[in-house]
Amino acid sequence: MTIETDVAIIGAGSAGLSTAKALREKGIAFQVVEGSHRIGGRAYSEEIAPGVWFDLGCSYLHLGDANPFKDIAASLDIPLCHERADMFSDENLNAWDNGRRLEGAALKAFLDYRDANEASIAASVARGEDRAIVDLIDMESEFAPSYINGLASLNTLDVDETSAKDYLDFGAGYEGRHLDIPVPDGYGNLVKAWGADVPVTLNAKVEEIDFTGPGVTIKTAKGDLKAKLAVITVSTGILAAGDIKFTPALPSEKLDAARGLPCGTENKICVHFDTDVFGADGTGYHRTWTDDDEPSGFEASVMGLNTAIVFTGGRHAIWLERQGQQAGHDYAVNQIANVFGNDIRNHITRSIVTAWTTEPWTRGSYSCALPGQAYQRETMKQSVEERLFFAGEATAIGVNSTCHGAYLSGLRVAEEIVAALAQK
Numbered sequence: 001m002t003i004e005t006d007v008a009i010i011g012a013g014s015a016g017l018s019t020a021k022a023l024r025e026k027g028i029a030f031q032v033v034e035g036s037h038r039i040g041g042r043a044y045s046e047e048i049a050p051g052v053w054f055d056l057g058c059s060y061l062h063l064g065d066a067n068p069f070k071d072i073a074a075s076l077d078i079p080l081c082h083e084r085a086d087m088f089s090d091e092n093l094n095a096w097d098n099g100r101r102l103e104g105a106a107l108k109a110f111l112d113y114r115d116a117n118e119a120s121i122a123a124s125v126a127r128g129e130d131r132a133i134v135d136l137i138d139m140e141s142e143f144a145p146s147y148i149n150g151l152a153s154l155n156t157l158d159v160d161e162t163s164a165k166d167y168l169d170f171g172a173g174y175e176g177r178h179l180d181i182p183v184p185d186g187y188g189n190l191v192k193a194w195g196a197d198v199p200v201t202l203n204a205k206v207e208e209i210d211f212t213g214p215g216v217t218i219k220t221a222k223g224d225l226k227a228k229l230a231v232i233t234v235s236t237g238i239l240a241a242g243d244i245k246f247t248p249a250l251p252s253e254k255l256d257a258a259r260g261l262p263c264g265t266e267n268k269i270c271v272h273f274d275t276d277v278f279g280a281d282g283t284g285y286h287r288t289w290t291d292d293d294e295p296s297g298f299e300a301s302v303m304g305l306n307t308a309i310v311f312t313g314g315r316h317a318i319w320l321e322r323q324g325q326q327a328g329h330d331y332a333v334n335q336i337a338n339v340f341g342n343d344i345r346n347h348i349t350r351s352i353v354t355a356w357t358t359e360p361w362t363r364g365s366y367s368c369a370l371p372g373q374a375y376q377r378e379t380m381k382q383s384v385e386e387r388l389f390f391a392g393e394a395t396a397i398g399v400n401s402t403c404h405g406a407y408l409s410g411l412r413v414a415e416e417i418v419a420a421l422a423q424k
């Protein structure tokens with residue numbers, strides 16, 4: 001069966017849903033097709049224990065007050081945990097060297113080392129360069145393994161693969177840049193509740209986008225969709241892998257942009273305990289390293305839910321993902337035990353280990369520019385022949401790689417569509 005509409009929206013994540021809502025407000029007809037069985041995309045919550053939600057993808061409203069999901073949550077009566085929005089601040093940081101807490105001069109040395117690296121990165125970008133982070137930081141320091149592990153979790157690529165400019169551009173100019181608001185009942189659930197009023201055809205994988213004629217034909221697992229224009233919100237991982245066939249082929253600049261902004265890996269391992277194993281002083285963000293394992297960062301019971309969430313990134317995350325779920329669980333439990341002691345092992349109820357590298361609907365976690373490629377975000381967001389429009393986190397300059405950046409990209413593309421339809 002062939003359906004006809006004005007705008008075909010491919011993907012029902014944050015970007016696709018916000019495009020749909022904005023077009024609806026403007027009275028423009030649309031159809032949303034989603035390959036998977038649910039809406040939300042990389043915003044997805046699972047209940048690890050009764051009433052305890054774990055976000056496999058986005059979990060913090062980054063950039064605090066500037067985040068549009070703050071008002072969306074208020075309008076839906078969904079609570080946010082404002083009081084822990086500064087959990088990643090220096091004042092609240094807990095750092096552990098072989099199970100010993102860094103304090104006083106040792107903690108200061110750790111923070112000074114980080115600040116010197118960040119200053120070096122900023123100076124390079126100010127000179128107009130776009131180098132790999134690895135070229136700009138002190139790799140010999142005793143703190144280097146922990147620092148580069150933290151950057152890999154944040155950026156999804158290792159420091160030799162990460163553009164210093166892309167890293168620095170994130171959040172530039174935003175007040176509250178360092179505020180990260182947790183969502184007690186799940187950011188994924190928030191996006192699901194907000195998107196629930198958008199009609200979406202699920203299980204409709206797009207196989208081909210044919211834009212040879214006037215208009216666009218979208219070939220899906222559930223039949224064809226003919227539209228005047230299409231909005232593509234799939235990840236750069238999906239685009240670069242060629243999972244969707246384009247007829248004619250996409251211009252090489254567009255494919256180069258997707259390849260220059262690969263979807264790297266951040267994985268999370270959530271471990272739930274049957275009791276509060278952390279104590280009142282233990283909640284918050286911890287960085288920990290030992291002599292015989294990869295370092296890590298983890299969040300412990302920030303919202304009083306008896307969970308710890310261990311973050312992994314870059315090649316180590318890919319390697320660990322390939323070892324399987326048990327290896328991920330063991331790594332996470334060891335990291336938590338390094339700080340809170342071996343008795344925690346007696347209180348584990350369950351864990352959830354994410355596997356974003358092999359997730360077929362994203363092929364990675366979120367985009368990160370390769371060295372020299374930060375400018376590709378601009379190319380990524382350009383339309384092709386004013387018929388194919390691109391939204392999604394990779395196109396959200398300065399707020400890239402976030403759920404609310406994806407949302408804002410949907411608003412941007414809706415404006416572009418109004419202008420394009422007016423010309424037809």
Ligand SMILES: Cc1cc2nc3c(=O)[nH]c(=O)nc-3n(C[C@H](O)[C@H](O)[C@H](O)COP(=O)(O)OP(=O)(O)OC[C@H]3O[C@@H](n4cnc5c(N)ncnc54)[C@H](O)[C@@H]3O)c2cc1C
Pocket residue numbers: 010011012013014015016033034035036039040041042043056057058059060061062204205206207233234235238243244266267268354356361362364365366391392393394400401402403404405406
């Ligand atoms: C581990 C992790 C932690 C994160 N932490 C945070 C955080 O704390 N805060 C934050 O703001 N952001 C975070 N993010 C990033 C955030 O989740 C994403 O940037 C955002 O959700 C992306 O939205 P999107 O609409 O661009 O893409 P997606 O959510 O990926 O939506 C695209 C949709 O397209 C669908 N699709 C793919 N291929 C096809 C096809 N062939 N046919 C039809 N449909 C298709 C997919 O199934 C998907 O639903 C995190 C992400 C991960 C993975």
